[in-house]
Amino acid sequence: DAGVIQSPRHEVTEMGQEVTLRCKPISGHNSLFWYRQTMMRGLELLIYFNNNVPIDDSGMPEDRFSAKMPNASFSTLKIQPSEPRDSAVYFCASSFAQGHGYTFGSGTRLTVV
Amino acid sequence: AQSVSQHNHHVILSEAASLELGCNYSYGGTVNLFWYVQYPGQHLQLLLKYFSGDPLVKGIKGFEAEFIKSKFSFNLRKPSVQWSDTAEYFCAVITNAGKSTFGDGTTLTVKP
Numbered sequence: 001d002a003g004v005i006q007s008p009r010h011e012v013t014e015m016g017q018e019v020t021l022r023c024k025p026i027s028g029h030n031s032l033f034w035y036r037q038t039m040m041r042g043l044e045l046l047i048y049f050n051n052n053v054p055i056d057d058s059g060m061p062e063d064r065f066s067a068k069m070p071n072a073s074f075s076t077l078k079i080q081p082s083e084p085r086d087s088a089v090y091f092c093a094s095s096f097a098q099g100h101g102y103t104f105g106s107g108t109r110l111t112v113v
Numbered sequence: 114a115q116s117v118s119q120h121n122h123h124v125i126l127s128e129a130a131s132l133e134l135g136c137n138y139s140y141g142g143t144v145n146l147f148w149y150v151q152y153p154g155q156h157l158q159l160l161l162k163y164f165s166g167d168p169l170v171k172g173i174k175g176f177e178a179e180f181i182k183s184k185f186s187f188n189l190r191k192p193s194v195q196w197s198d199t200a201e202y203f204c205a206v207i208t209n210a211g212k213s214t215f216g217d218g219t220t221l222t223v224k225p
Contacts, residue, residue, distance in 0.1 A: 031211060033213070042215070042217045042218060043157075043203065043218070045213055045214075045215075048211065050211060055211065056212065091156060091157070093157075100145065101145075101147050101159050101162045101207075102157075102159070102207075102213070103159070104149075104156040104157040104158070105156060106155070
């Protein structure tokens with residue numbers, strides 16, 4: 001199993017640009033989670049999906065952030081427009097059932113300059 | 114609302130010392146408990162988990178954790194740490210509804 005696959009691994013963009021982060025969960029997992037990790041705020045849950053449906057997006061910081069899961073094997077997290085304070089490592093994780101442990105992807109390190 | 118508290122932000126040990134990292138949670142219902150490890154520059158990896166049954170659970174790399182329901186605790190232990198255990202450790206609770214909460218993490222530095 002290839003695990004949770006995230007792309008790109010690194011992204012450097014100018015303030016104001018649109019950024020799209022991608023995630024492919026483990027096949028058969030029906031829950032998908034987007035987290036953001038920074039030194040200041042630690043690990044924050046942004047949004048999670050169950051069976052492709054967003055369940056809780058209360059962690060999404062503001063309207064500039066949006067996430068989609070068009071099918072069971074793909075999800076995107078979009079930031080438009082990006083700001084320097086969005087710089088962080090964004091992790092995607094998946095699990096095969098609610099309440100079970102997560103498998104994390106390798107993360108996307110986003111730098112907004 | 115659930116919360117997770119990890120009491121130690123940074124722990125420094127010498128090799129072969131014993132380790133115990135504290136984790137307390139608050140939640141009124143049933144939770145599943147986890148410890149994750151994040152090595153420098155890497156993603157989080159599952160160390161061990163507790164769902165039910167024996168409250169003493171063993172994980173990878175010689176780690177274990179004990180769930181004490183009366184204390185709402187799930188402390189992580191290892192009898193003898195190695196330099197390669199240097200990492201950040203996260204305690205997490207996940208409800209059966211899928212809501213997760215991670216602690217702020219404890220950075221462990223093991224001196225060779």
